[in-house]
Every structure is written in structure tokens, then in C-alpha cells.
Amino acid sequence: MNRRYRKTIIAGNWKMNKTLTETKAFAEEFKPLLNRPRWCDVVLCVPFVNLQAAIRLFKDSKVSIAAENCHYESSGAYTGEVSAEMLKDIGVKYVIIGHSERRQYYNETDFTVNKKVRAALDAGLRPIICVGESLEQRELGVTMELIAYQVKCALSGVSAEKVRHVVFAYEPIWAIGTGKTATSQEAQDVCEFIRSIIRKLYGARVARAVTIQYGGSMNPKNAFELLGQPDVDGGLIGGASLKPDQFMEIINAANQD
Numbered sequence: 054m055n056r057r058y059r060k061t062i063i064a065g066n067w068k069m070n071k072t073l074t075e076t077k078a079f080a081e082e083f084k085p086l087l088n089r090p091r092w093c094d095v096v097l098c099v100p101f102v103n104l105q106a107a108i109r110l111f112k113d114s115k116v117s118i119a120a121e122n123c124h125y126e127s128s129g130a131y132t133g134e135v136s137a138e139m140l141k142d143i144g145v146k147y148v149i150i151g152h153s154e155r156r157q158y159y160n161e162t163d164f165t166v167n168k169k170v171r172a173a174l175d176a177g178l179r180p181i182i183c184v185g186e187s188l189e190q191r192e193l194g195v196t197m198e199l200i201a202y203q204v205k206c207a208l209s210g211v212s213a214e215k216v217r218h219v220v221f222a223y224e225p226i227w228a229i230g231t232g233k234t235a236t237s238q239e240a241q242d243v244c245e246f247i248r249s250i251i252r253k254l255y256g257a258r259v260a261r262a263v264t265i266q267y268g269g270s271m272n273p274k275n276a277f278e279l280l281g282q283p284d285v286d287g288g289l290i291g292g293a294s295l296k297p298d299q300f301m302e303i304i305n306a307a308n309q310d
């Protein structure tokens with residue numbers, strides 16, 4: 054983290070978890086825990102059907118609500134899809150773009166990621182862009198090439214003015230839901246590398262202002278060390294964000310000097 058130049062953002066990604074009833078129960082348990090001063094922003098990414106309820110439930114608690122995906126067109130004949138404008142209109146602040154699960158199961162490509170990033174920014178949403186390598190790619194030694202490619206594709210056509218609203222999440226696929234976390238050094242190396250790509254594209258001032266998260270089996274035990282790395286500006290947390298006490302412990306880990 055480097056709070057002098059950029060925001061630390063702790064975001065929970067609920068994926069396809071929690072009914073409306075469970076969302077209300079989470080809010081009831083979680084909100085009283087949010088009483089300490091916080092040095093980080095807190096975001097909850099919830100399924101589409103629970104967005105409006107979550108926005109209502111967290112209205113006075115400085116928790117921003119995010120969607121987990123959006124379409125790249127603003128309207129039209131796309132049955133079953135939701136546009137960035139629709140999300141913005143109900144009060145959504147962030148949207149996850151290009152999560153590896155969407156790349157893997159729903160044919161999300163670097164090309165569609167780019168279109169979605171631009172659509173989100175045009176609508177006034179902050180995209181949380183996920184990048185990360187598979188175990189095979191890491192073992193082949195092409196992690197940095199792949200990350201550079203994903204970052205450049207995602208940002209193609211994005212102005213320096215708009216890139217300030219972008220958040221990156223480095224999520225190595227082999228660490229997602231596996232209990233196997235990247236070491237803090239591995240996370241730092243890739244997050245620093247992502248910043249270097251942004252620096253080449255937009256210059257040092259822009260690069261140092263961009264929040265770059267780590268995601269992949271982050272939990273109360275490893276959060277402190279991961280967040281202590283200079284270029285790891287937060288976390289995108291799956292499993293551990295489903296439990297109010299665990300998610301709160303990770304938020305507290307961001308309150309370090």
C-alpha cells in the first residue's frame with residue numbers, strides 16, 4: 054500500500070453466493086463491525102438481483118456496492134444482459150470486469166474486456182479489471198508477458214483522465230478458491246509490474262495513483278503481509294468476504310502503517 058498516492062480498496066466478491074435473505078443477514082452482522090475509523094475503502098460485489106437491496110442496506114455505512122459484470126452496449130437486443138448505464142442509474146459504483154471465471158466459463162476475451170472497461174468508464178462506473186495467469190503459464194515462465202498483454206488490451210483506447218478511475222486486480226488463477234496464496238513477494242512483483250505497464254502508457258503521475266489489488270485465497274491470516282507490500286493496494290476477496298468477521302479482519306489488516 055502507499056496511501057500517500059492512492060486509495061487502498063478492500064473488495065469482497067460474492068460471486069454466485071447469497072440470497073436476498075442472506076444478504077440482509079450479512080448486513081445486519083457486518084454493519085455494527087464497521088465502527089472503527091478506516092483507512093481503506095470497502096466495496097461489496099454482489100449478484101445483480103441483490104444490488105438494489107445491498108445499496109439500501111449499506112446506504113449510511115460508506116460501503117460501495119459493485120456489480121460482478123456488465124455488457125458493453127448501453128442498451129439493445131441482448132437478452133439476459135445488464136448494461137453499465139443500468140447499474141450506474143441504481144447507484145452502483147464499481148463493476149468487476151474480466152474475472153477469470155468469466156474468461157473461463159463465458160468466453161470473456163481481452164477484446165470484450167476492453168469494450169466493457171470503456172463502457173463502464175463512459176457510464177461513470179469504476180471498473181475492477183482482473184488479470185492473472187494460470188499455473189501452466191506460470192510454469193512456462195510467461196506470466197509477465199501475459200499480464201502485460203492483458204493490461205494493454207484492457208486499457209486500449211482509455212484516456213489518461215479516465216484511467217485514474219480504473220482499479221486492477223491481480224488474481225493468479227491457481228490461487229483462486231484453492232487456499233494456495235501467492236507469496237507476498239510474488240504478489241508484489243506482479244502488482245509492481247502492472248504499475249510499470251501503466252507508467253509506460255500514461256506516465257509516472259498517473260501510474261502511482263492507480264489502485265492495484267491482489268486476489269486469490271486472501272484471508273485474515275495472510276492479509277497483513279500481502280497488504281504490507283508497497284504495490285499491493287488492497288484485495289479482491291472471494292470466500293473470506295462471505296463471512297462478516299473474516300471480511301472485517303481483512304479490512305482491519307489494511308489499517309497498518
Ligand code: 13P
Pocket residue numbers: 066152224228229230231232268269270271289290291292293
Ligand atoms: P477466493 O478469495 O475465494 O480465492 O477468490 C478470489 C477471487 O476470485 C476474487 O475475485
